[in-house]
Amino acid sequence: MILAKEFNRNSFARDSDLSISTTPPELPTIAQFGSNSPLELSRASSLAAPFVNGVDLNCGCPQSWACAESLGAALMEKRELVRDMVITTRQRLRDDGWGVRKEADMHDTEGKGRSVSVKIRVHKDLRKTVDFITTVLGDEHNRNIDWLTIHPRTRSTQSSVPINVEALELLTNMFGDKLPILVSGDVYALSTLPYTSHLLQSQLTFNSNSKEPERSGVSGNARPHLPKLAGLMSARALLANPALFAGYETCPWEAVDIFMNKVARAPLPMKLGIHHLTEMCGAGFGPDRSALLTKKERIRLTEFDNWIDIIDFIEEAKKTRGVGAVRGL
Numbered sequence: 445m446i447l448a449k450e451f452n453r454n455s456f457a458r459d460s461d462l463s464i465s466t467t468p469p470e471l472p473t474i475a476q477f478g479s480n481s482p483l484e485l486s487r488a489s490s491l492a493a494p495f496v497n498g499v500d501l502n503c504g505c506p507q508s509w510a511c512a513e514s515l516g517a518a519l520m521e522k523r524e525l526v527r528d529m530v531i532t533t534r535q536r537l538r539d540d541g542w543g544v545r546k547e548a549d550m551h552d553t554e555g556k557g558r559s560v561s562v563k564i565r566v567h568k569d570l571r572k573t574v575d576f577i578t579t580v581l582g583d584e585h586n587r588n589i590d591w592l593t594i595h596p597r598t599r600s601t602q603s604s605v606p607i608n609v610e611a612l613e614l615l616t617n618m619f620g621d622k623l624p625i626l627v628s629g630d631v632y633a634l635s636t637l638p639y640t641s642h643l644l645q646s647q648l649t650f651n652s653n654s655k656e657p658e659r660s661g662v663s664g665n666a667r668p669h670l671p672k673l674a675g676l677m678s679a680r681a682l683l684a685n686p687a688l689f690a691g692y693e694t695c696p697w698e699a700v701d702i703f704m705n706k707v708a709r710a711p712l713p714m715k716l717g718i719h720h721l722t723e724m725c726g727a728g729f730g731p732d733r734s735a736l737l738t739k740k741e742r743i744r745l746t747e748f749d750n751w752i753d754i755i756d757f758i759e760e761a762k763k764t765r766g767v768g769a770v771r772g773l
């Protein structure tokens with residue numbers, strides 16, 4: 445979440461919050477903003493639009509500092525304001541010359557298409573969530589948002605409490621034909637989702653020459669089927685295993701190698717890079733709790749103060765485990 449007001453006013457905030465690769469992106473990038481003002485969100489979106497494929501408004505952050513500023517999950521009580529923010533932003537992007545006709549501009553060959561979307565939590569009383577979505581969506585034949593991401597927990601639900609699958613089922617059944625709905629929350633491994641979905645029949649995409657992972661079956665009577673779910677978003681599990689959406693249950697060494705390779709080309713602040721490595725080399729969130737490095741090794745990793753030592757350490761750890769160089773990098 446990038447704070448729109450600060451992004452608009454400060455070039456340091458823009459540099460530190462939004463850095464993008466100068467090579468053509470392989471995947472679309474969405475910049476997500478925290479804002480409570482139509483003017484600030486539309487200005488920030490206008491500044492970011494040349495560099496990203498779309499903008500998203502965060503209505504889900506439960507942190508107290510954000511809610512105290514009427515940002516994040518506090519917006520779940522301000523549905524008309526959220527509607528006004530997305531309408532103003534869509535208009536601003538249109539005035540700037542971007543394509544904001546949703547599906548009609550998605551495959552635009554000139555690369556002018558830009559999306560406007562919203563990420564929400566749910567209310568304890570789901571009727572409020574239904575009202576929220578109905579208001580923000582607007583006319584379903586000319587809707588105000590391209591898609592919606594639902595994190596089916598309330599503002600006060602701990603992330604250790606499982607997501608509310610019944611709420612997700614109700615909302616996707618109700619709105620899934622009107623706009624694409626993504627789910628965020630508890631996407632730990634594709635084989636252990638608390639629901640089934642046609643999305644799991646899609647092709648593996650991980651760019652690796654190694655053996656493809658086994659995909660466990662996804663059928664199961666206890667889990668509801670969500671035919672109208674359009675996408676999955678993962679946060680914690682994806683940090684630990686960036687190959688999750690390629691069907692890997694745990695982080696493979698190939699993902700670490702690809703990460704190191706990218707870091708060499710576009711350096712990250714070292715502390716941030718080490719944080720990613722310790723997440724990727726830890727136990728992860730799926731049913732298979734095996735880790736690439738032991739806890740002691742991960743602590744050692746946090747003590748390094750230069751990339752050369754980190755590279756040597758990773759290579760040595762791979763050697764002692766009989767892991768060879770990865771082909772195709």
Ligand SMILES: Cc1cc2nc3c(=O)[nH]c(=O)nc-3n(C[C@H](O)[C@H](O)[C@H](O)COP(=O)(O)O)c2cc1C
Pocket residue numbers: 445446476502504505563595603628629630631677678679680681
């Ligand atoms: C380190 C971290 C940073 C996050 N930052 C954001 C954020 O900037 N915007 C947002 O909408 N959600 C953010 N979230 C929440 C996640 O998007 C997600 O809704 C929540 O973690 C539940 O999904 P998960 O079970 O896949 O982690 C963050 C979560 C974590 C753990």
